[in-house]
Amino acid sequence: MRPAAASRIGCTSTGCWKTRGCAPSSKSSDLAAGRIFGSQIRAHLADTLGEFKAAGKLILGICNGFQVLAKSGILLDDEPCLETGLLSPPATLTLNDSGRFEDRWVRLRSTSSKCVFFAGIEAMYLPIAHAEGKFVPRNEQVLARLRSRDQIALVYQTLDSRSDAGGRYPDNPNGATADIAAICDETGRVCGLMPHPERHIDPTQHPRWTRGEAGREGDGLRVFRNAVGYFN
Numbered sequence: 001m002r003p004a005a006a007s008r009i010g011c012t013s014t015g016c017w018k019t020r021g022c023a024p025s026s027k028s029s030d031l032a033a034g035r036i037f038g039s040q041i042r043a044h045l046a047d048t049l050g051e052f053k054a055a056g057k058l059i060l061g062i063c064n065g066f067q068v069l070a071k072s073g074i075l076l077d078d079e080p081c082l083e084t085g086l087l088s089p090p091a092t093l094t095l096n097d098s099g100r101f102e103d104r105w106v107r108l109r110s111t112s113s114k115c116v117f118f119a120g121i122e123a124m125y126l127p128i129a130h131a132e133g134k135f136v137p138r139n140e141q142v143l144a145r146l147r148s149r150d151q152i153a154l155v156y157q158t159l160d161s162r163s164d165a166g167g168r169y170p171d172n173p174n175g176a177t178a179d180i181a182a183i184c185d186e187t188g189r190v191c192g193l194m195p196h197p198e199r200h201i202d203p204t205q206h207p208r209w210t211r212g213e214a215g216r217e218g219d220g221l222r223v224f225r226n227a228v229g230y231f232n
Contacts, residue, residue, distance in 0.1 A: 009225040038071025066192030097175030107157040114188035115153040124219040126195035133174040133194040154182035197223040
């Protein structure tokens, strides 16, 4: 986040950690980059991130970061696979139904009272940009559990915001099960989402701001304001 935007929500912008050498960038759109990075986290950072999470800190994974969280076991606990009996993530993010990279703006509805990042937010208008954004739970039992535990944080809506997308393209840009765009862990402090709140911070980032359709601030700023407010 730019320093000017950070100051508007009462925090200080600092540098970001990223991998070097042969490790895939967490911002990469390459096939399975999130899976590879998630595996590296399991191998080298699981204890550190586990302590960070247990200390009551917040973790937010956006786009490829969602893929990383889903594969690392930080977002959802591993469960035994019925076919193999081996522990593995109960949900994944896979190729868009369209078979191509999707770059568009989407309407979103906040559906969880648990998730820290979306507290007090009813709806948002944010951009997406991904080729592997289709959220798929392992089975109906996993989906039902996410619903019952209030872990489905955002769902795609129709562009007129009258209803959820119902799986219809392009309102649901990737074919995600149950129109899921974001989920959180059971604490509400760890969240993964495919849309990009950091790309709608300022009103001028709205695609039709010159037509007067933008608000006083971008919808995404509220997500980060909630994160700062959690610690105040």
